[in-house]
Amino acid sequence: MADLMVPQEASEQRRITYREAVAEGxxxxxxxxxxxxxxxxxIGEAGGVxxxxxxxxxxxxxxxxxxxxxxxxxxxxxxxxxxMTGMRPVAEIMFSxxxxxxxxxxxxxxxxxxxxxxxxxxxxxxxxxANGGGxxxxxxxxxxxxxWAFTVPGLKIAAPSTPADVIGMMAAAIRSDDPVVFFExxxxxxxxxxxxxxxxxxxxxxxxxxxEGADITLVALASMVPLALTAAERLAREGIDxxxxxxRCLVPLDVGTVLASLEKTSRLTIVEENPYQGGWGxxxxxxxxxxxxGLLDAPVRRVAGECVPLPFADALEERVIPTxxxxxxxxxxxxxx
Amino acid sequence: MxxxxxxxELLTLYGQMAVIRRTEKAAHDLFLSGLVKGTTHLAAGHEAxxxxxxxxxxxxxxxxxxxxxxxxxxARGATxxxxxxxxxxxxxxxxxxxxxxxxxxxxxxxxxxxxxxxxAHLPMAVGAAWSARLRxxxxxxxxxxxxxxxxxxxxxEALNLAAVWRLPVLFVCENNLYMEYTAIADVTAVPRPAxxxxxxxxxxxxxxxxxxxxxxxxxxxxxxxxxxxxDGPAVLEAETYRHYGHSRADPATYRPAEEVExxxxxxxxxxxRGRLHVLGVPAEAVxxxxxxxxxxxxxxxxxxxxxxxxxxxxxxxxxxADGGAAWRT
Ligand SMILES: Cc1ncc(C[n+]2csc(CCOP(=O)(O)OP(=O)(O)O)c2C)c(N)n1
Numbered sequence: 001m002a003d004l005m006v007p008q009e010a011s012e013q014r015r016i017t018y019r020e021a022v023a024e025g026x027x028x029x030x031x032x033x034x035x036x037x038x039x040x041x042x043i044g045e046a047g048g049v050x051x052x053x054x055x056x057x058x059x060x061x062x063x064x065x066x067x068x069x070x071x072x073x074x075x076x077x078x079x080x081x082x083x084m085t086g087m088r089p090v091a092e093i094m095f096s097x098x099x100x101x102x103x104x105x106x107x108x109x110x111x112x113x114x115x116x117x118x119x120x121x122x123x124x125x126x127x128x129x130a131n132g133g134g135x136x137x138x139x140x141x142x143x144x145x146x147x148w149a150f151t152v153p154g155l156k157i158a159a160p161s162t163p164a165d166v167i168g169m170m171a172a173a174i175r176s177d178d179p180v181v182f183f184e185x186x187x188x189x190x191x192x193x194x195x196x197x198x199x200x201x202x203x204x205x206x207x208x209x210x211x212e213g214a215d216i217t218l219v220a221l222a223s224m225v226p227l228a229l230t231a232a233e234r235l236a237r238e239g240i241d242x243x244x245x246x247x248r249c250l251v252p253l254d255v256g257t258v259l260a261s262l263e264k265t266s267r268l269t270i271v272e273e274n275p276y277q278g279g280w281g282x283x284x285x286x287x288x289x290x291x292x293x294g295l296l297d298a299p300v301r302r303v304a305g306e307c308v309p310l311p312f313a314d315a316l317e318e319r320v321i322p323t324x325x326x327x328x329x330x331x332x333x334x335x336x337x
Numbered sequence: 338m339x340x341x342x343x344x345x346e347l348l349t350l351y352g353q354m355a356v357i358r359r360t361e362k363a364a365h366d367l368f369l370s371g372l373v374k375g376t377t378h379l380a381a382g383h384e385a386x387x388x389x390x391x392x393x394x395x396x397x398x399x400x401x402x403x404x405x406x407x408x409x410x411x412a413r414g415a416t417x418x419x420x421x422x423x424x425x426x427x428x429x430x431x432x433x434x435x436x437x438x439x440x441x442x443x444x445x446x447x448x449x450x451x452x453x454x455x456x457a458h459l460p461m462a463v464g465a466a467w468s469a470r471l472r473x474x475x476x477x478x479x480x481x482x483x484x485x486x487x488x489x490x491x492x493x494e495a496l497n498l499a500a501v502w503r504l505p506v507l508f509v510c511e512n513n514l515y516m517e518y519t520a521i522a523d524v525t526a527v528p529r530p531a532x533x534x535x536x537x538x539x540x541x542x543x544x545x546x547x548x549x550x551x552x553x554x555x556x557x558x559x560x561x562x563x564x565x566x567x568d569g570p571a572v573l574e575a576e577t578y579r580h581y582g583h584s585r586a587d588p589a590t591y592r593p594a595e596e597v598e599x600x601x602x603x604x605x606x607x608x609x610r611g612r613l614h615v616l617g618v619p620a621e622a623v624x625x626x627x628x629x630x631x632x633x634x635x636x637x638x639x640x641x642x643x644x645x646x647x648x649x650x651x652x653x654x655x656x657x658a659d660g661g662a663a664w665r666t
Contacts, residue, residue, distance in 0.1 A: 037471060063471070069501065074460045074494035081464020081478070084449055085399060087471055089464075104491075108454050109461070111656075118433030119655035120444040153664070154656050177658030205666040252666045287665075 019189040021163035021196070022052035022128070025170030026090060030060055033088060036174055039066040039075055040092030040128075049094055050130050050189055072101035076127060080110050083125035088174055096131040096145040096183060103148070110179045111154025124177045126170075131159070132223055132273055133321055134187030139309035142186075142317075144273040146221070149181045150250050150280050156204055157250040159183040161225035163193040165248060168202030176204065185222040205252030209261065213243035216267040216331055219258055219284065221247045224271040224322060231271075231327035240335045250280050258284065259292045266297040267334050271322050276304035298337035301330045340551050344616035348626060350392055350550050351609045354384040355630035357408045358606060360417045363638050364407065364424055364438070365581060372642070373424045377438045380408035382548075382580040385605035386511050387412035389553025390479060393561055399447050399465040399478040401458040404439035405511075405579075406451030409481055414446035417637035427644035434647045435655070456482060456489030459508065463499045466506035466570075475565045478506045479557075485516035487530040496538040496570070505564040507557065508535075510574045511547060517583045518591050535572035547575025548605040551612060578603070 016024070030036045038056060040048070044067040047054035057065045068075050072093060079091040093099055099106060106127070113121050133142035149155050156178050160166045166184070173180040210225060211232050220228040225246045232242040243261050247254065262268055268288060270281035281302045288300065306320035342350075361381040367373045380387070387408035394400070402409040410420055415431055423430030424438050431441055439453040449465065452458040462480035469476035486492055487510065499506045510531035514520060527533035535542025545556045553575060560571040578600035582589035589597075613623055656662035 066502075069494075069497060071494035071498055073491045074463065074498040077457065077460020077491060077495070078464030078467055078498060081399075081401075081449075081461035081466075082468040082471070083464070084444075084461070085465045085468040087468045104454055104457055105460075109452065109457055113450060114658070115656050116432060116436045116440045117442040117444065117450060118431070118435050119660065120432070120442055121449065122658050124658070153662075251664050253664060254666050256666060 014195060015192040016163050016195045017189065018163045018166055018191050018193070019050060019052050021166035022170070022184055023054050023056060025167040026053065027056060027059060028167065029171055029174040030056070030064060035086065035088045036090060037064050037066065037082070037087055038090045038092070039068050039079060041068055041070055041094055043067060043092050048092065050186070052184060052189070053092065072098055073105065076102040076105040077109070079125045079127070080105060080123060083123045084121050088124050090126045090128060090174060093127060093129040095141045096129040097140050097143050099129060099145055099148060106149060106155065106181065107152050111152050115154065122177050123179045126173045126180045126182050128182040128184060130186045131183040132185045132187055133310050133317060134223060136312060136314060136317070138312045142310040144305070146183050146250060147274050147278055147280055150283070154179070155251060156180040157183070158204055158248065159185070159222040159250065160248060161185070161188065161222050161246050164196040164200065165202055167196035168200040169204065169248065171201045172204050180204070183222060187223040191226065202248070204249050205254055207248055207254035207257040208246045209243060209257065210246045211242065211244040213241040213265065215241045215265055215335055216269060217243050217245060217258065217261040217265045218269050218271060218327070218331070219245045219247055220271040221250070221280070222273070224273055227322060227324055228271050228327060231324045231331065234324065234328050235331055238332070240331060242331060253284070255287050255291070258288065259295065262288065262292050262295040266295055268296065268300045269327070269331050269334060270300070270302045271327055272302065272304040273321050274305055275307045276302060277307050279304050298334050301334055303327050303330050340555065342551050342554065344613060344618040347551065347609065347613055347616060348618055348622060350388050350554070351606070351613060351623065352626040352630060353388045353412060354550065354606055354609060355627055356417060356633055357384045357387070357411050359630050359634040360411060360420060360637070361407060363421060363634050367421070367425060367638070368585065373438070374426060375437055376584045377424065378405040378584045379581045380405050380579070382578050382600070382605065383408055383511055383513065385550035385553050385609070386481070386509065386547045386575045386577060389550040390509060390557045392554045393557035394477065394479065397447060397476050399449050399462065399476065401449055401462045401465070401478070401480045402451045403455070403458070403482055403486070404451060404453040405483065406441050407438070410441035410443055410448055410451065413443055413448035415441065415443040415448065417634050418640045421637050422641040422644050425641050426646065427641055428647040429641070429644040433651060435651070456486035456491040458482070459486070459491050459495035460498070462506050463495045463504060466499065466504035467502060469505060475505070477561050477564055479509055480506065481509045481511060483516070484510055484512040484514070484521040484530045487534060488525060496535065496540065496572070499570040500538040500540050503567065503569040506570045507560055507564060508570065508572045509557070510572065511577055512574050513577050513579045515583070515592070529574055531572050532574040540570050540572060542572040542574065544574045544576065547577035548603050549608050550605060
């Protein structure tokens with residue numbers, strides 16, 4: 001999907017892909033900490049169906065990178081047991097849609113065990129998964145499912161949009177003593193960006209202002225960030241100066257950066273790939289209504305997916321998920337309010 | 338049958354079973370008198386499985402249990418006082434009153450939790466065994482579960498993964514013939530719900546009299562030895578019966594009277610007493626063990642009753658490893 005491409009730059013040499021960043025981010029932590037181990041389907045010699053674990057098996061061998069059967073419950077359940085007993089497992093669930101197959105672990109087991117044991121047990125694990133649409137995979141391989149996790153207290157949720165953030169947030173996720181669901185966006189795997197410096201760590205819960213602007217705040221996540229940036233460039237040509245905030249994490253949620261941006265712009269549009277109903281944007285809007293109402297000079301808008309399963313054809317998919325056009329239209333209306 | 342257990346050792350196991358039996362009775366009574374909220378799933382009748390297995394395990398082994406897990410927590414070293422305090426929602430409870438009856442956990446004793454979603458903990462035990470392998474220890478992981486769990490997908494995923502990775506994990510099924518109110522035989526394709534499935538994963542599936550603490554101990558010892566030696570997982574199906582209903586005040590009227598009678602005559606404590614007699618342990622020593630158990634549980638009930646309620650502020654702690662619960666920065 002053309003909308004998901006990050007703007008191209010002249011020099012390609014010092015840039016890495018988002019997909020390479022995933023493997024690089026994991027490798028850095030595996031080199032640093034022998035307790036980090038990977039498990040998942042096809043992640044070993046095959047390097048993962050998205051090639052996001054390419055090179056790990058060669059460097060670390062079968063004792064650190066474990067191929068599993070197609071057993072999502074066993075993968076995440078075993079990761080939990082290992083995390084409770086001294087390891088830092090990184091489990092891959094191939095497509096985020098398949099989180100439903102091990103949903104018990106995400107909803108009932110992993111996030112609750114610390115709490116319901118009165119703090120006795122720590123679960124330092126990462127569940128990585130390829131999220132979102134844009135590649136024409138149809139309704140069962142294209143969903144943006146971060147909201148499933150967002151409804152469950154006890155999970156941290158990362159969703160980076162650039163290769164450098166993938167590496168920095170992977171470091172933070174793997175080092176976290178809390179469970180992290182790490183959403184890698186399928187539509188971004190081929191995108192490129194500057195490499196991450198050595199020891200790059202992006203603490204979870206820190207949004208980034210990726211474009212400064214004075215007229216309106218656009219808050220986006222993962223693949224919606226490059227889309228919002230493209231929309232912002234178009235809007236700039238019309239004289240509307242949009243600030244773009246890359247939320248980067250849903251839990252912890254960096255409300256402060258959003259409110260600080262609204263102090264400047266007083267207008268808010270949220271861009272979410274997931275369906276409008278139950279989307280994380282609704283929570284953010286409610287926090288802004290609670291705590292930042294006085295900052296607003298206009299209603300807030302959410303540009304989100306339609307409430308339908310993701311259709312297959314490009315033309316149909318574009319109809320139901322946010323596009324640059326939809327964002328531009330929403331912002332234009334709001335700027336004129 | 339000849340066994341290796343001495344009279345002294347068996348008396349210790351008997352004493353533990355006696356404490357569990359009385360703790361369950363106390364939990365039942367406290368529930369009926371309104372001092373235990375929610376629900377309880379009592380394990381009276383299952384004592385020999387928890388005590389026999391624990392006697393065969395090392396202190397650094399891992400145990401995972403179900404919502405019917407009081408006996409495992411107690412056998413693994415939780416005190417009746419901290420368990421009953423947990424059930425009675427006291428600040429001194431095993432899980433600071435955040436867990437309740439279905440989640441008794443004593444991590445410091447290798448009792449890594451009681452899980453109320455049927456079958457969910459089997460893959461966790463596989464993960465703990467995997468972790469032992471990764472860390473180069475010869476620790477063992479044991480998952481205790483009911484017969485009903487054998488028809489859950491996680492059971493099959495766990496057995497397969499444990500088998501292909503040859504992990505030191507034991508799957509111990511407490512087959513008490515019933516799920517909640519339905520007989521396992523009515524909804525299961527094979528007669529031995531756990532043991533019959535094990536060969537499909539290339540691992541041994543044994544059946545043991547789960548009411549005989551000595552036989553349970555010996556079976557777990559044997560299977561643990563081979564698992565530690567690198568020969569992989571095993572399934573042990575322990576036949577037993579629950580004395581109370583499934584939960585709370587379920588009178589269990591769905592069970593035929595002669596079946597109940599037959600099983601109550603096959604009581605784990607009676608069986609152990611018979612063995613103690615054969616081993617020449619004097620009756621007074623057994624009576625003394627019973628009296629000690631009665632006193633321990635009586636004191637535990639009193640202490641738990643006297644303990645304070647938790648500070649409501651505790652509700653907002655311990656979601657995260659830093660002790661807090663903040664979802665925003
Ligand atoms: C996944 C799931 N489905 C249903 C239940 C409700 N439930 C609680 S206990 C139980 C019966 C389980 O029977 P079994 O595994 O034989 O264990 P037992 O209670 O006999 O020890 C059921 C159906 C549950 N807790 N989890």
